[in-house]
Amino acid sequence: MSRPYINEELRRLISERADHLCEYCLIHEEDTFLGCQVDHIVSVKHGGSTESDNLAYACAFCNRYKGSDLGSVLLPNRELIRFFDPRHNRWSHHFQLSELMILPLTLVGEVTAKILEFNNDDRCLERQFLITINRYPTAAALRQMER
Ligand SMILES: [Zn+2]
Structure with missing residues (x-):
């Protein structure tokens, strides 16, 4: 499927x-090596549109790990849980920062953190470095965390 054009x-x-x-x-975006990209919250594959209410800003890692997925299953019950939706959900309702880990507070947060690999070793190392130079969380990120 061709990638929709985002002007x-x-x-x-x-x-x-x-x-x-x-x-x-x-x-x-300035603190991540590959920058940020425009993400389709509901992927084009699943009928999502290229309109602002279906688009989010995502770093290359989150965007790549999310791919065209909409959610995941939680074992052992194989319950289907959707991902966090930045247009309709508050970050602080689903996640909290605990030192360098982004911890889930809900099932939506749990599948999102798992599939987007929020806390894999490379990302924690990157976050640890950013914390030491006072670039994470930024003031804008703190507002999202405290909203
Ligand atoms: Zn990200």
Whole structure:
């Protein structure tokens, strides 16, 4: 399937609306090596549109791990749980930062943190470095965490 075209104006709108943060892990676009990308919350594969209410700003890691998935199953009951939706959910309702780990507070938070690999070794190392230079959480990220 071809990738939908996201023009510069739409990309700027999505980036500014997100305060230039990944809306999943709250890293700032300037602090992540590959920057941030526009993510389809409901992927094109599943009928999601390329309109601002279905778009989020996501770092390359969150975007890549999420792929075209919409959620995951929690074992042992194989309960299907959707991902965190930055347009309709509050970050602070589903996650909390505990030192360098992003801990889930809900089942939605749990599947999102698991599949997007919020706490894998590389990401924790990156977050640890950013914390030591006072770049994580940024003031904008703190607002999301405290909202
Ligand atoms: Zn991210």
